[in-house]
Amino acid sequence: MASANQLISLLKSHMSGDDPRFYNVAMQIAASEAKKGHRRVAAELKALIDQAKDRGARSRTVSTPVPMVQPKGELASLISAKYPTERLQDMFLSSELREKLHRVLHEQRQADRLLAHGLIPRHKLLLEGPPGSGKTMSACVLASELKLPLFTIRLDSVITRFLGDTASKLRQVFDAIAETRGVYLFDEFDAIGSKRATSNDVGEIRRVLNSFLQFLEEDNSNSLIIATTNHPELLDKALFRRFDDIIEYELPTNDMILEALKARLSAFDATEISWDRVIPEAAGLSQADIIKSCDEALKSAVLADTNKISESALVEELRGRKKQL
Ligand SMILES: Nc1ncnc2c1ncn2[C@@H]1O[C@H](COP(=O)(O)OP(=O)(O)O)[C@@H](O)[C@H]1O
Numbered sequence: 001m002a003s004a005n006q007l008i009s010l011l012k013s014h015m016s017g018d019d020p021r022f023y024n025v026a027m028q029i030a031a032s033e034a035k036k037g038h039r040r041v042a043a044e045l046k047a048l049i050d051q052a053k054d055r056g057a058r059s060r061t062v063s064t065p066v067p068m069v070q071p072k073g074e075l076a077s078l079i080s081a082k083y084p085t086e087r088l089q090d091m092f093l094s095s096e097l098r099e100k101l102h103r104v105l106h107e108q109r110q111a112d113r114l115l116a117h118g119l120i121p122r123h124k125l126l127l128e129g130p131p132g133s134g135k136t137m138s139a140c141v142l143a144s145e146l147k148l149p150l151f152t153i154r155l156d157s158v159i160t161r162f163l164g165d166t167a168s169k170l171r172q173v174f175d176a177i178a179e180t181r182g183v184y185l186f187d188e189f190d191a192i193g194s195k196r197a198t199s200n201d202v203g204e205i206r207r208v209l210n211s212f213l214q215f216l217e218e219d220n221s222n223s224l225i226i227a228t229t230n231h232p233e234l235l236d237k238a239l240f241r242r243f244d245d246i247i248e249y250e251l252p253t254n255d256m257i258l259e260a261l262k263a264r265l266s267a268f269d270a271t272e273i274s275w276d277r278v279i280p281e282a283a284g285l286s287q288a289d290i291i292k293s294c295d296e297a298l299k300s301a302v303l304a305d306t307n308k309i310s311e312s313a314l315v316e317e318l319r320g321r322k323k324q325l
């Protein structure tokens with residue numbers, strides 16, 4: 001018989017999923033049985049261990065690839081899939097905005113409790129605000145925090161010159177939304193939602209918009225539907241009512257600029273930088289522009305073989321980006 005100690009090691013390695021140790025202990029038991037002259041028991045143990053090892057190896061090779069949901073058939077030309085890794089804590093946000101994103105996550109995570117009372121967790125979101133303020137990134141963050149795939153709708157493939165086609169493609173997209181839980185992103189979706197259209201296609205755009213509104217209204221899926229726009233003033237008013245939440249993004253305040261600069265430059269030595277001089281240079285720029293300027297200043301430091309960030313290099317980058325506004 002195996003000793004109590006051997007059994008304890010066996011159980012411990014089993015519980016911690018430590019296969020090599022598990023087999024090792026089992027082999028020790030087989031060896032001590034053989035030593036005691038229990039050859040039949042030893043042989044049986046050895047055969048069982050070999051079988052178990054073989055099974056373990058096979059099941060590992062089968063389960064190795066991470067199951068990725070990928071759109072198939074025509075859907076593949078309408079939707080692209082990815083699994084983002086950005087985290088909410090990596091975003092620079094006003095406390096109000098952070099709170100709103102938290103609320104979406106909270107309701108999604110507690111969906112069962114809400115649904116048990118006939119309440120629907122918020123899942124149709126319109127994100128609006130200036131370019132580079134983090135709208136697309138937020139969709140990635142929501143997908144990553146909820147461990148869901150992010151499906152980006154290729155609007156240029158969905159919207160064709162033929163209205164009938166567009167409607168049937170939209171239907172395919174909304175069928176996918178109902179079928180596969182995920183975050184579905186209609187990015188920069190002014191193309192559908194716009195009320196301003198040139199005179200000869202105004203009727204057409206309106207009909208596309210109407211079918212979108214109808215699909216959105218009928219949707220009772222457990223997916224998240226996120227539309228973003230840099231131009232809320234172009235959107236048809238009828239749209240706003242169909243979303244559960246309208247989340248407004250803004251250019252960063254001075255406090256947020258400081259937070260972003262410090263965080264982005266934190267791995268380097270920024271002790272010689274006067275934030276009071278730098279912040280006004282960044283005012284009016286988007287979060288994206290500020291981050292890119294920091295990265296350029298970091299690159300200069302790396303290539304100059306120093307750990308010190310140069311204030312003048314950073315200011316020059318910020319000014320360059322401001323000129324492009
Ligand atoms: N609020 C933010 N917090 C952190 N990074 C941001 C933020 N906004 C923008 N960025 C950075 O800028 C990049 C582009 O932003 P993006 O989300 O595409 O802006 P938008 O969709 O609003 O135009 C992001 O990938 C990220 O690196």
Ligand SMILES: [Mg+2]
Pocket residue numbers: 132135136137187188228
């Ligand atoms: Mg965007």
